[in-house]
Amino acid sequence: MRLLSTILSLALAADAVVASGWFSKAAYNKWHETELERWLSDHDIPYPTPADRRDLEDLIQKNWDSYAVSPYKNWDTDKLTSYLSSKGVETKDSAKSSKDALVSQVANAWYETEDKAQTAWTGVQDWILDTWTDSALKAFADKHDIPVPQPRTRDTLLQKIRSNYETVAKKAGETASYPGDWLYDTWSESDLKEWLDTHGFPAPQVTERNRLISLVRRNSRLAYLKMQDQQASASASASAAYAALTDKIIDAWGESQLKEFCDKNGINVPQGSKVNELRALVRKNRAQILGDNLSASATNAFGAATSKAGNQWAKATDDATLAAQDAFNTVVDAWSASRLKAYLDARGVPVPQGSKVDELRALVRRNSHKAAHPYTAWTWDDLSYEHLKNYLVNSGNDAAKKVGESSSATRDDLVEAAQSAYSSASSAGGGSYASATSYLSQATDAAKNSAFDTWSESELKAYLDSYGVPVPQGSTINELRAKARQQATYFKYGTTNPASTAFAKIGENVKGVYQWVLDQIQSGSEAVKQKAGDAKEEL
Known part of the structure; x- marks a missing residue:
């Protein structure tokens, strides 16, 4: 047995060395020439035409670190400072700091290591779909005849599309490592701009579809990292809240409090459950949440922790999008007919002769993205x-x-x-x-x-x-x-303010959820205190 263990250890070590050598090669070394050109175009890096493969690779090599691995190196001081603030890094002296010093601070607090950033581009299908909406995933699956069993949950959609990703690309005669416009062929121009709006990348005032796709593709990795960071933070807070839900608190709660907690947290309670059975359910759910956090995704842990409170990531995103849309609608409700026409005119939207103000507003809302x-x-x-x-x-x-x-x-x-x-x-x-x-x-x-x-x-x-x-x-x-x-x-x-992204709104929503969970626990703590006080009085 010991010999087998040793052999396995050596094999794994050998695999690690091989993997390390393979991953040390930049992802773009295996890209098709059209993908090399696409990456350069997406990042506004001029390249000669015609150019041989070596010229293209050399150009990407010179720019790869600043765009693919450490994109913050191209940020201005305001953006660097904003990022550090969002990560809780002290920035009160940032005005006196040089840009190099800020870049160094951001590097220490960045979402991922350089090695992880390098390897991410060897399997784009593993993450690029994660920032898509459920409707976009369903449309892609339907367009490419990808069978997805009912119920078509988000996890199932992602799994099925990922497993068929390369097949779809090959069938379309396209490359898949740095995907072309084919990946977004079910998206409208408004869908593309809405994605940019939602993820905090101000869309320039352009109408060219290929340019919008380029911006979505270029920013997809950063959007994914931001989303993962938010999810991890939400999951950690939910787990911390459940960790504080001690046995003493559970024991102190009465039947009504236990049922309310189960209801708020999406715990199914069988009809006729007794108090001790309710306590067992809460303990079981707590164990699952704290245990799942080690192996399952942050989304699942966070969603399971407080799903009834309506704070799953997808819902938080939807809520933020709806909030942004509602804010835009409220503003538009006050606009004059001339201003409504001007908005449509600036976007090349034809206005039917004799349109009434309500009709103009409806047109503006339809073209909000x-x-x-x-x-x-x-x-x-x-x-x-x-x-x-x-x-x-x-x-x-x-x-x-x-x-x-x-x-x-x-x-x-x-x-x-x-x-x-x-x-x-x-x-x-x-x-x-x-x-x-x-x-x-x-x-x-x-x-x-x-x-x-x-x-x-x-x-x-x-x-x-x-x-x-x-x-x-x-x-x-x-x-x-x-x-x-x-x-x-x-x-x-349209619906977005470039200085205030939907992520900020989602963050506010999530903070409210943390407080709700903590409030539940606090009420349990008060119950414990009350129970202890009652016992003391009886003595």
């Missing part, structure tokens, strides 16, 4: 007085220049003239249109962090009035700016 075109007449809508004048004076359009040079021109006059000049340039094309889009690109980039900062009170009120948004009496100028930014964000991006 549709990406706007990066440059339209409406892009001038929230630019500053100074930017508008500069464009008009240098536009090459005589009528526009005249308005730009006028000292009496209001901001509304400037916006109208800029929109008119842009429409003319767009129709004419050529140099005038290129000049207009170039100016817009520079102006919008410069104004990202300072939109509305230089606007007067009257300009802010007029802007809000264009949305049909009432201004409360006595509002301060900072409150007006905040309202203007909110409206502009919804107008540009």
Whole structure:
């Protein structure tokens, strides 16, 4: 027996050495040339065409670490600091820290090790589907005739699709290691943008489907890591809560408290169960939760712990998405007909002649995840007085220049003239249109962090009035700016605010769940204290 054990140990050690040598080779060394080109395109890295395989691999090798292994190396200081804060790392002196110091801190608190990041790209099907919604998984299974037994649970869907992943790719004549657009052929443009919205990756104002797919594919690993981190945190908290649910607390609870706890935590209670049987059920469930956490997924442990409370990960995600949609709907309910039409116009959505306000709102809601075109007449809508004048004076359009040079021109006059000049340039094309889009690109980039900062009170009120948004009496100028930014964000991006991701909302939801579990335990503790007090009095 000892000899067999030794042989097995040596075999496992040999396997580990072989595996280590195999995994040390970068995943992309086995990719098809089209996959190499796809990865470079996804990450906006220019490459020569035509290029031989060696050139492509060399280019990826130079950029692999900064994009695939340690993507935070490309982050700015604000994003680095935000990540550290989310991980509970002290950042009060971050303003004085160099970017290199922040990168080093993030590296120490990153989601995964470099080795794990390297090996992740050798089996994309094992994780890339995890951030998909249930409906997206079902649509993929149906599209590719993948049999999934009823009930079609999420775990079953994932298992069946993963096992058929390469078969589907081969049948379509596609590669599977760094998947092409075929993986998303059941997704609409709105589905793609919604995924980006939900996972906190601001979607640029583009309409090209292939670009949206590129962004989803490029960010899928980071979205998966963020999701796993949230799940692990939720599972740990649920497990900690159950670990605190001692036998003394269970023994102190009466029948009504035990039944309530079982009900809240999704524990099935057979009809007619006695108090001792209820206590046994709670203990059994506690053991399963604390035990499953070692071997099962974080999702299962967390979901089993408090499923009745409605805090499984999928539901938390759905809740956050619904909350974002509700917030957008509430904002849209206040918009004027002209602003609703402008929203649709910026997205190329045709508006039927004679549409009523309610019909326009319904159209806007249906297109809440549709990406706007990066440059339209409406892009001038929230630019500053100074930017508008500069464009008009240098536009090459005589009528526009005249308005730009006028000292009496209001901001509304400037916006109208800029929109008119842009429409003319767009129709004419050529140099005038290129000049207009170039100016817009520079102006919008410069104004990202300072939109509305230089606007007067009257300009802010007029802007809000264009949305049909009432201004409360006595509002301060900072409150007006905040309202203007909110409206502009919804107008540009639809349901999501790039600065406040759905993950933040999910985090808030999960924190509430932890508190609920702890409250249950606390009530048990109070019962223990009460029981101890009663016993003391009897003495």
